[in-house]
Amino acid sequence: MKSNKQRRAKIKAHRRARAARADARLRAPDRQRHVCPHLLGAEPADLDVLGRYNNTWGPLPGFYVTRPFTCRDCGSEEVWTAKQQKWWYEVVHGSIESNAVRCLACRRARRASHAASRQGEGANRLGDASARLRVLACAAPTADARAEVAAALESKWWSLRTLAIAALGRWGADEDIARLRALADARCSSWRSWERVGAHAAARALAGRLRSAADEGGAK
The missing domain is CATH 1.25.40 (Serine Threonine Protein Phosphatase 5, Tetratricopeptide repeat)
Structure with a gap:
């Protein structure tokens, strides 16, 4: 019987593999890219929201697809899910040109470090x-x-x-x-x-x- 840690590792590996396949399809030549977004586990983008909160000369995405990335701090292989992207761009109103660069553990460590630096009179x-x-x-x-x-x-x-x-x-x-x-x-x-x-x-x-x-x- 597999432990919870092993199950989480397997799920994480499956997500990375799926994200890598979706990313490869999106990077393929145009003649190979005509696939249905739902086959890539995509989330539809709200172009009205993106247009109100983003100043960009480039085209806005019609949908979000889970993407793989490497954590900038620890080097672990991670995925940025389509749902997480939709929340970041449309709820938090992050720049459409920004991308995930740190894993959850490193983001928490970074926030804790920043919080500690603000402690004490005159620190913030x-x-x-x-x-x-x-x-x-x-x-x-x-x-x-x-x-x-x-x-x-x-x-x-x-x-x-x-x-x-x-x-x-x-x-x-x-x-x-x-x-x-x-x-x-x-x-x-x-x-x-x-x-x-x-x-x-x-x-x-x-x-x-x-x-x-x-x-x-x-x-x-």
């Missing part, structure tokens, strides 16, 4: 600063709060700049709206530039401000 400066900006956005602005937000807008961390923009949208004073409009107008052709990211964040903050004003007007 980015997290603390982010939490601080969220608190400031929910309260009436003071001179000190405006100074903190202004400093965050110049931060090297884009996430802090985005939170600072959201705070301006929550406050909604004339000077805040003017700053948001200036950021929204600072368009740039590069997808990976702060100007484009900041413009989108400012546009969202302005749209949220308009919705809030409309709700307040309707409630009167």
Whole structure:
């Protein structure tokens, strides 16, 4: 009788072999690739969701197929199932260009290592600063709060700049709206530039401000 460990190893080996066969079919010349997706254990892709959360010039996949990969840290042979890919791309909204690179054990070890590095006062400066900006956005602005937000807008961390923009949208004073409009107008052709990211964040903050004003007007 086989042990549970042996059964798991057999199932894992079967998944790797199936993933390798599916990957080989997808990499074959076009004349050999006309196979039904369900024969490869595929999961259909939601193109509407992928289109909303991915900025890519390439075509979006019509379905996901279980794929083999080698863990970057321990070198073990693993598989990234079609269901896991669908969850990653459509629920978590991971980049369609990203792929699995670590096994479950190495991902857990990496998360534990990161969590340990954030222990202690001042160890997680980015997290603390982010939490601080969220608190400031929910309260009436003071001179000190405006100074903190202004400093965050110049931060090297884009996430802090985005939170600072959201705070301006929550406050909604004339000077805040003017700053948001200036950021929204600072368009740039590069997808990976702060100007484009900041413009989108400012546009969202302005749209949220308009919705809030409309709700307040309707409630009167």
